[in-house]
Amino acid sequence: MLNKKYILIALGLGISVTLSAKSIKVEEQIAITKPFTKKVKIGEKCYEQTIESVVNCRGNEETNTIGLDTIIGGVIGIALGNQVGKGSGNDAAKVVGGLTGMHLANQDRNNQKCKSYRQVTKCDPVYEYQTTEITVGYRNCTTYQGQKICKETKEPLDYLEITHKIYVH
Numbered sequence: 001m002l003n004k005k006y007i008l009i010a011l012g013l014g015i016s017v018t019l020s021a022k023s024i025k026v027e028e029q030i031a032i033t034k035p036f037t038k039k040v041k042i043g044e045k046c047y048e049q050t051i052e053s054v055v056n057c058r059g060n061e062e063t064n065t066i067g068l069d070t071i072i073g074g075v076i077g078i079a080l081g082n083q084v085g086k087g088s089g090n091d092a093a094k095v096v097g098g099l100t101g102m103h104l105a106n107q108d109r110n111n112q113k114c115k116s117y118r119q120v121t122k123c124d125p126v127y128e129y130q131t132t133e134i135t136v137g138y139r140n141c142t143t144y145q146g147q148k149i150c151k152e153t154k155e156p157l158d159y160l161e162i163t164h165k166i167y168v169h
Contacts, residue, residue, distance in 0.1 A: 020166065023159040028141040032152065033133040040130050046123040057114040069105045077101020 081097025082090065140157040141150040151160055 021163045024142045026140045030139040031135045032137040036134045037131045043126045044123040055116045070102045073101035073105025074098045
């Protein structure tokens with residue numbers, strides 16, 4: 001009902017509106033671009049590095065070997081055992097002290113730590129930033145009745161649809 005009133009008012013004032021549409025060939029297309037930057041791997045930078053590690057000096061060698069340290073440990077153990085008890089208790093203390101001294105000296109030799117060094121090659125990626133222009137749309141232009149008319153769209157157009165209103169009083 002509302003539409004009819006407007007039409008009656010427009011006719012009562014003596015105004016009529018005519019619409020016409022034309023498809024006009026696009027004369028000019030201009031790409032709309034913007035810069036786009038991305039990180040690109042361009043290679044590797046390699047270098048030598050020395051790595052230090054702590055290892056057992058004797059590695060996996062037999063632990064039952066008798067060295068000078070074992071003999072000295074036994075002598076010290078016997079001397080300390082001699083300070084304990086009298087008679088046969090003294091003899092037992094010397095034997096236990098000697099064996100304990102030899103065992104501790106042997107264990108100490110096997111637990112020695114040494115530093116080991118080795119050369120390794122390490123490589124790190126090398127990046128650079130590259131900027132390119134990417135197309136984000138198109139400005140499609142044509143001339144209609146002496147005026148340049150343009151429309152921006154995501155895709156290029158072959159024709160522009162132009163709607164023309166004609167007012168008659």
